[in-house]
Amino acid sequence: MTDPLAYSYYAATAQAWRPRAFEGDLECDVAVIGGGFTGLSAALACAERGYSVIVVEAEHIGFGASGRNGGQLIPGLRWTASELEAEFGRERADALFDLCWRQNRVKARIEKHSIACDLKAGHLEAAWTPGDFDAMKREADYQAKRFGYASNVVAKPDMGTHIATPLYHGGIHDPQGGHFHPLNYAIGLAQAAEAAGVRFIEGEKADLIFDLGLVKNELFLSDRTIWAEFFINATDAWIGQLEPDLGRYTVPIMNYNIATAPLANADALLPSDAAVADSRFVLNYFRLSADKRLIFGGGERYSQTPPRDIAAFVRPFMAQVFPQIADAKIDYGWGGAVAVTMNRLPHIGRDGNVFYAHGFSGHGALVTTLAGELIAEAMAGTAERFDVLASLPSKPFPGGKWLRRPLATLGLLWYALRDRLG
Template sequence: MNDSLAFDQSWYAATAHAAPAHAALASDCQADVAIIGGGATGLSAALHLAQQGASVMLLEAGRIGHGASGRNGGQIIPGLRLGAADLVARFGAEQGGALFHLALSARDLVVDLVARHGIACDLELTGHLTTAVRPSDLDDFAHEADAAAKLGYHGLSVLDAPAAQAAVASPSHGGLLDAGGGHFHTLNHTLGLARAAAVAGAQLHEHSAVTRLERRAGGVVLHTSAGRVTAAQAIVAGDALLGPLNARVHSRIMPVANYIVTTDVLPDGGAGLIPGNQAVSDSRFVVNYFRRTPDGRLMFGGGERYSPRPPADMAAFVRPFLERSFPMLAGVGIAHAWGGLVSITRSRLPDIGRDGPVLWAHGYSGQGAVLSTLGGALLAEAALGDESRFTPFAAVAPSGFPGGALLRGPLHVLGMLWYALRDRTG
């Protein structure tokens, strides 16, 4: 599904560190845990399992990091798609607070892994700013900052319009600054996780698509075109690219395409656009998001598209949204344009769970840049018998989409039309 989304034309591919190739699975073998998917979820699980002495076999259908973990916006946004206020309203202070703090730990986990394994991924902990597209958003921001503070998190601050416009040279009514946020090179981060997992003893295989997941007494068997992996447990970490391999998991997510560009190198390196070098997104449901790159470009993603099919010209599709956010960049050259699939759930909470020997984590709903690494760690802990951090998410697993996979496409089109109208009318 990602084949038409121009990964090789991405800024990430152009600036990635050299990484070793991993041979395709070519024979039958055994492992304690078999993992489907070579993104941050699968690699984090592989790393944490191997560090605890488990034998791990990871199977990636394409190349390591060529899914969402190697092409997303690289924005470090602490927490979940649902903020502290929504979590407490939905689940109460105790359960909602536990979910909130568990999600916050994803940021610290990524920072720790980057430092511990020497992952060179341009990590910038400069904050994340959400800009207000409606005056009423400021009330919501104040409510969120207050709810987070009551749960013990004091990283949020509300900016008035002058302060927000000083932080980012884009029209807005104000902003919500999260001091815990930032950004990084998501592909280099993923490749770094792969290197660390391999050093720890995990076996990684690229170009090894799993065609069937078979349950047997005492475990599972993963089938590929060239071999099989027999394991006591399997971790399904394919997210939006999983396809119908596991019907339960597949029914809980809706794959949505998203498109990103980087501009030509800007005369001031983008310093005049985002002086503090924060990661930025706006308050629309169909979010626009952007940040500076280390080589002096603006990376910009988002825009409304009512069809799941990719546009013929991704740069031309994204340009009007970029220029609306930054009128001074009208006509700017676009150097890279690419797309990727994001998986969303009905509740906008990740789907993390297990069914006997099969565990999974996916559906990060646009927050997966760091949540995916946490998801893999939670799966590893559960596979090793400790479900204390796994259970809070499993307890709030989202339900499937009405009509299953058959109606998700039409639902996506209707939903995008509705939320685009809501973004315009408030």
């Protein structure tokens, strides 16, 4: 399909990529459906373990959220570490923290494969209200004492060292976080996977997984079949098209980003060059690109119909944070779907010979790479770390096929209203 939202700053500055054509039968150990971070990291990790792998992508590598997101690398999950411990207990909280805060597999992959994707260090969570800042300070203190995890509390008078706006009431700067060019990272993973022996099929849609638990099972494409022992469904927002039952666990939310023209005052806007995300439910998130553009995401829509003018839709959010560039030229505007679960925790698991990971809820730039690698571990017979994430609770959205999305939208609108009233 042709997607007008796919043309972005990232697409305009992407490295060249075209998979090598291959001949012969379509048979492998592992068939991966989806060419985003999860599928690519899983394919690469499986190939490194000696599996033969084919990746099927209906469009092109990085077409979905992996190639369109804000490029923010935020350690952890959508729940805080203290929330995880309160809900799941000390032992599981330890395991989750070790995986989701300490394991920066994105940085490790970038370094191992020399992926050129403009990686920069530092992430700032900015407090929208004084109460949000108090909660952030408590969490930072908890993480420091409980896990020895170091982050920096930034009081309101000191926020100017990171961001040139009086809008926020303080924040937490995490030097373990950062930002990058997500599409070039995806292409770098694909290049590394291909070098490891992974074969790629782009532009063909997977229609059906036929898993009988046999030595070789079938993945049906539009006009041919792949025979494989294992399958990895990494289609995220599109997962319901391939496996409708899994689709009940997420709803898609549309997010939109803009990239300004290069700014003469870029370094003054974000002096520490950290990525920033604020604490609102419908959050603003922004950062500087390598060529000194402001990449800004703001607002979201619960209809899949995009605004006629994405730049005009996002500009007011940018102008609220940075009135000094309210009239800046905007060169790119794009968007895409984020798959969100009911509790904002990812839905990861296995059903027979089919592994799946989806519903990262806008917090997936780091944990998707980890999830792909853990799937490869579990496939090879070591499932302890995979089980840590697979044991996270998840429930399907209520309402069935026709009411699931409207009911979810009502709930999301309520939280968005609280932003405006709060």
